[in-house]
Amino acid sequence: MDLKERVAYLQGMAAGFKFNGSSKEEKIMLGILEVLSEMAGKITDIETNYDEVEEYIECLDEDLSEVEAEIFGDYDDDDYDDDDDDCCCCGDDAEFDDDEEEIKDNNAE
Numbered sequence: 001m002d003l004k005e006r007v008a009y010l011q012g013m014a015a016g017f018k019f020n021g022s023s024k025e026e027k028i029m030l031g032i033l034e035v036l037s038e039m040a041g042k043i044t045d046i047e048t049n050y051d052e053v054e055e056y057i058e059c060l061d062e063d064l065s066e067v068e069a070e071i072f073g074d075y076d077d078d079d080y081d082d083d084d085d086d087c088c089c090c091g092d093d094a095e096f097d098d099d100e101e102e103i104k105d106n107n108a109e
Contacts, residue, residue, distance in 0.1 A: 003040040011037065 001009070011033050019026045087093075 002044075004037075004044055007033065007036045007040045 019030055021027045021030050
């Protein structure tokens with residue numbers, strides 16, 4: 001039984017017990033049941049929205065994967081070796097200093 005059905009069952013029981021709000025306790029119980037009914041409706045709406053958002057995100061993730069595959073191919077981070085920094089112009093070993101944003105030629109040392 002889902003949440004809305006359970007609340008409806010409790011409301012049916014209250015009607016069966018002839019709760020009409022004549023006493024303070026009955027008024028409180030009927031008020032609580034009314035609030036529970038509203039909460040159950042809101043929770044059901046949230047669950048539905050969550051499911052829709054989750055499905056949308058999964059579609060976006062699949063689309064992004066396709067775009068990444070198209071742009072980067074079968075790029076694998078493990079294929080990249082941080083220690084193998086060769087100059088793209090001459091092929092000599094080069095040291096890239098991120099702080100100074102300049103290339104130092106290791107052969108000049």
